[in-house]
Each structure stands twice: as structure tokens, then as C-alpha cells.
Amino acid sequence: MINLSPGPAPLPKAVMTAFSKSISNSDLIHLSHRSERSQAFILSLKTRVRQALNLSDQYEVLFLSGSSRESTQRIFRDLESCGKGIDHYVTGYWSNWASTQSQKTHTPAYVHVCLNETIDGIFLENNHALPVIADVTSCIFTTEFQSQAAIWYASGQKIFSMAGFSLCIVDKHHIDSSMSLCQYMVSNSSCVTPPIYGMILLDHFLEWLEYQGGIKWLSVQTQKRSAAIYSILEKKEVSLVSPGKRSATSIVFHGKSPEQNRIWIEQMLANNVVGFKNHSAVGGMRIMNLPGLEQGAFDKLLCLLEALA
Missing domain, CATH: 3.40.640.10 (Type I PLP-dependent aspartate aminotransferase-like (Major domain))
Structure with missing residues (x-):
């Protein structure tokens, strides 16, 4: 999972x-x-x-x-x-x-x-x-x-x-x-x-x-991972936070329609990804890029994001 x-x-x-x-x-x-x-x-x-x-x-x-x-x-x-x-x-x-x-x-x-x-x-x-x-x-x-x-x-x-x-x-x-x-x-x-x-x-x-390696190491890893995620999402028809305000640990985005949001959330659940649905106050989808996300899980997540259509 x-x-x-x-x-x-x-x-x-x-x-x-x-x-x-x-x-x-x-x-x-x-x-x-x-x-x-x-x-x-x-x-x-x-x-x-x-x-x-x-x-x-x-x-x-x-x-x-x-x-x-x-x-x-x-x-x-x-x-x-x-x-x-x-x-x-x-x-x-x-x-x-x-x-x-x-x-x-x-x-x-x-x-x-x-x-x-x-x-x-x-x-x-x-x-x-x-x-x-x-x-x-x-x-x-x-x-x-x-x-x-x-x-x-x-x-x-x-x-x-x-x-x-x-x-x-x-x-x-x-x-x-x-x-x-x-x-x-x-x-x-x-x-x-x-x-x-x-x-x-x-x-x-x-x-x-x-x-x-301390905060310097974790800061670099967090920024690299978020950059990889944002890079994939920018190629898709999604609404993202403007670059100057983007969080590196909480990546929030919306599909072109509520129906697309629903389909993508269901696709992620089918691939055993939980927590992809964002808070109901805002809606859309969210990827939490936190230290507990192991490298293998992160690599698989990138592949799943690439496959979303």
C-alpha cells in the first residue's frame, strides 16, 4: 500500500x-x-x-x-x-x-x-x-x-x-x-x-x-521529489497552485472536471494508493510528500501518475 x-x-x-x-x-x-x-x-x-x-x-x-x-x-x-x-x-x-x-x-x-x-x-x-x-x-x-x-x-x-x-x-x-x-x-x-x-x-x-544527513538532506530530497511530481502533473490537464506558492510537502491539484477527479481517485485506489483524495473543503486531489514515503513507494507513485489519463 x-x-x-x-x-x-x-x-x-x-x-x-x-x-x-x-x-x-x-x-x-x-x-x-x-x-x-x-x-x-x-x-x-x-x-x-x-x-x-x-x-x-x-x-x-x-x-x-x-x-x-x-x-x-x-x-x-x-x-x-x-x-x-x-x-x-x-x-x-x-x-x-x-x-x-x-x-x-x-x-x-x-x-x-x-x-x-x-x-x-x-x-x-x-x-x-x-x-x-x-x-x-x-x-x-x-x-x-x-x-x-x-x-x-x-x-x-x-x-x-x-x-x-x-x-x-x-x-x-x-x-x-x-x-x-x-x-x-x-x-x-x-x-x-x-x-x-x-x-x-x-x-x-x-x-x-x-x-x-539532517535537515539539509531532507530538504533536498523533499524538493527533488516534489519537482518530479509537479513535472508530471504539469504535462496533464490539471489545475495547480502557481509556482511561487507551491508546497513541497502537500501537492494539491484538480482535474478538468469533478468526473475526472473521481476517475483518477478510483484508479489510485485500485492500485492500492490511499489518501489521494483531498480534503472536502477544497476538493480535488493531494499528494503528501512526507519523509515516511519510502523510495520504492515514491517510484511506483510516479509511474502511476504518468499513467493517469
Whole structure:
């Protein structure tokens, strides 16, 4: 089966194999999160994230339970409780949803963006006058960000871990002592019991990423694969996102008619390709070009795309 699901999405087989072998023998899932062993693991995982993303000391790495939606709401509540309003740069479905979660303000202190819109197939990384809060759920670790942010956050189920676990990276200069995120910062993400399964899975993902060559390697692979997919689609009668806005991890397109969309989706299902149908909010088709798409599956996918008529 070729799984193009946007999330939960498949992780690299090597990551899942390592996770399966380690989890049955791991003492971490049975120990108190305040134990010396657990605290050492959390610190080690923070260091690994820092190294992978090349973060400066001004950033703190936090491990949270919950989805990216919950992270969005948590961050907005924290900032608004300190009197800091939020503006929104709306580029698609998820940034539009986020814009409904904050109070209206005429004096924003931050701007929220969704760098990669999975439903719309749009990637935009623009400079903004205000400090940025960025949802990077579907592009983190796959690209080297060209701009800085006050807060980055991502749920784990698309790229680096599992559902129910989120990564949050905050600039310490933007965290007030009254904010809930500050409690995570000063407690080593241990103010509540942390999502240890998701964290162990992230650790194995980062180990795999380091072995492969880090973000530089994954960024190159992601761009090469997306270029190959777009090249095939450009030869067909489909509607694509304009080149300057195209996502490398979420490739969205529409056939010349709803009937063609239906036929192509059925053809892919007949060839054991799942997740090809895009979200109902936009329609059309979608190819998730994520790290868990193994090379053999990717090669077969290209052949199937070529055969679509």
C-alpha cells in the first residue's frame, strides 16, 4: 500500500522499526516524569531538537500534549491574557481557522501564519513587521526556515511523531511568567505528565534524520521529489497552485472536471494508493510528500501518475 495520508501519516520504516524494538524494553514509560532518568531523557531530546533545527540559545524547546489546534488555542490564550493581540496572515484553510480563534484587535503585537497549508497546497514564508507565531506542522524538519519567529509549533502526526503530541519552540524574550508556556519552560516540560510515547518516537525520528544527513538532506530530497511530481502533473490537464506558492510537502491539484477527479481517485485506489483524495473543503486531489514515503513507494507513485489519463 502507498499511504499518502496527511495525518496521521506514515513515518520512515527505519524509525518505526527502532521504536518497536526500543519501546518494549524502555523504562521511560514506567518511570515518573520527575525521576532523574526521565529528566535526563527530556534534556537530551531538547538538545537533539536544538541541533536538528540549529536553534540559538534564545529559544526554548517545549513538549506538549495535544494537537496543533490545541496548541494554537493555548498560545493565543497565553498572549491575550498578557494583553497582546494577534493579527492573522490568511493563506488557506488552517490560517483561516486560526483567525477565528483569537479576539479582534486594532493593536496586534503578533501575527499568526501557517507556513504550509496542507489542504490548499500553499507554502509562503514572508517577512512580517510583527513577531511571528508560526504553525509549521506540515513542513518542520523538511526545510530550512529563512525567517525567525517568536513561536513555532507543530503537531507530531505528519512528520516526526504521532497524534496527541506537539512540539513548541519559543523565543524566551516573548514569554511572560504568567503564561502557561512559561510553566513548561521552567519545569523542563514536566509541569504535567509529558507525552512520553510521542517523545520517544521523536527521538528515533531525529536519530534517523541525523544519520541521513539532517535537515539539509531532507530538504533536498523533499524538493527533488516534489519537482518530479509537479513535472508530471504539469504535462496533464490539471489545475495547480502557481509556482511561487507551491508546497513541497502537500501537492494539491484538480482535474478538468469533478468526473475526472473521481476517475483518477478510483484508479489510485485500485492500485492500492490511499489518501489521494483531498480534503472536502477544497476538493480535488493531494499528494503528501512526507519523509515516511519510502523510495520504492515514491517510484511506483510516479509511474502511476504518468499513467493517469
